[in-house]
Amino acid sequence: MDWKSARFLLASTATVVVASQVAKKLCKYFFNFNKISHPEVVSDDACSEVFNIKNREINDVILFSDDVVRHTIKVPPNKDVTICESRELNCFKLIKYIKSARETLDVCMYLITSSEIAEQIIRLGQRHVLVRIVADSDMADTPPSQIKKLKEYSFIQVQTNNKSILMHHKFCIIDGPKAVKRKNILKAYAEKLNIHAQFMKHNVKQIKTKQNKGFVMSGSLNWSTQAMVSNHESVIVTSHPNIVNKFEKEFESLWVEDESAILSSL
Incomplete structure (x- = not known):
């Protein structure tokens, strides 16, 4: 393998690694954004559910x-x-x-x-x-x-x-x-x-x-x-x-x- 081919292979590998990291960060960003944008999805037991109907430990x-x-x-x-x-x-x-x-x-x-x-x-x-x-x-x-x-x-x-x-x-x-x-x-x-x-x-x-x-x-x-x-x-x-x-x-x-x-x- 000549030097040009080796340099091209290294460049391609680096590009794939960087792209995968960017994609990972984007997914993480949008996932957290959705959680922040929709707070009602997060369970707020203090106010959404007054008590447990079955056990009634109130x-x-x-x-x-x-x-x-x-x-x-x-x-x-x-x-x-x-x-x-x-x-x-x-x-x-x-x-x-x-x-x-x-x-x-x-x-x-x-x-x-x-x-x-x-x-x-x-x-x-x-x-x-x-x-x-x-x-x-x-x-x-x-x-x-x-x-x-x-x-x-x-x-x-x-x-x-x-x-x-x-x-x-x-x-x-x-x-x-x-x-x-x-x-x-x-x-x-x-x-x-x-x-x-x-x-x-x-x-x-x-x-x-x-x-x-x-x-x-x-x-x-x-x-x-x-x-x-x-x-x-x-x-x-x-x-x-x-x-x-x-x-x-x-x-x-x-x-x-x-x-x-x-x-x-x-």
């Missing part, structure tokens, strides 16, 4: 604030507390939590004026979620309260607190263990009274469903548009069993049992 803080902040902090032992601050996002999150009810929804709320939340409660009742609401007697009939509207539906149980002490709670319990157990007992009792239901129970294969873990939402927030749009408010959401249990006890202390109303709602 430790969340919803802050209604003027600033937009998205971050997650660690709480021992190895628990994530999600903080997402954006009024639009937080309204969506709040309703998503409420919509996640599968068996029961117990609400103890000083004021409910949000028509959007009232509609979600009605839809839950239509899906055979057992709904109980305790509201303050003075605020229940004050426009634009949604309590009167909710009372129109037989499958939603509403009671107003008539005690001399102000009912100023703002919490709800979703699929609380005691409430779910109560629902199952009442359902069994209703089926016992219904011969047709007994017949269907013996002739239709029963599907066992896994009970969802209950959780509670509590804070300064009334379920009102004014609070969600204009006020600085906070809501803590947790599935911690001890906390859920304490809120269930408080709800039961305010709820007056009425068997006839219960059975008609099943």
Whole structure:
């Protein structure tokens, strides 16, 4: 091989190597560019997914604030507390939590004026979620309260607190263990009274469903548009069993049992 041929071969090899490196860098550039240009592709668990529906291990803080902040902090032992601050996002999150009810929804709320939340409660009742609401007697009939509207539906149980002490709670319990157990007992009792239901129970294969873990939402927030749009408010959401249990006890202390109303709602 003469010198000219050797030089040509070396030049060709160098060109191929340089071209391959350039192509590699271009591919890397455009790949990263696409990731930057489409941030929604990157999973933002802190805000896109409020919680794991299946496991419902929830430790969340919803802050209604003027600033937009998205971050997650660690709480021992190895628990994530999600903080997402954006009024639009937080309204969506709040309703998503409420919509996640599968068996029961117990609400103890000083004021409910949000028509959007009232509609979600009605839809839950239509899906055979057992709904109980305790509201303050003075605020229940004050426009634009949604309590009167909710009372129109037989499958939603509403009671107003008539005690001399102000009912100023703002919490709800979703699929609380005691409430779910109560629902199952009442359902069994209703089926016992219904011969047709007994017949269907013996002739239709029963599907066992896994009970969802209950959780509670509590804070300064009334379920009102004014609070969600204009006020600085906070809501803590947790599935911690001890906390859920304490809120269930408080709800039961305010709820007056009425068997006839219960059975008609099943």
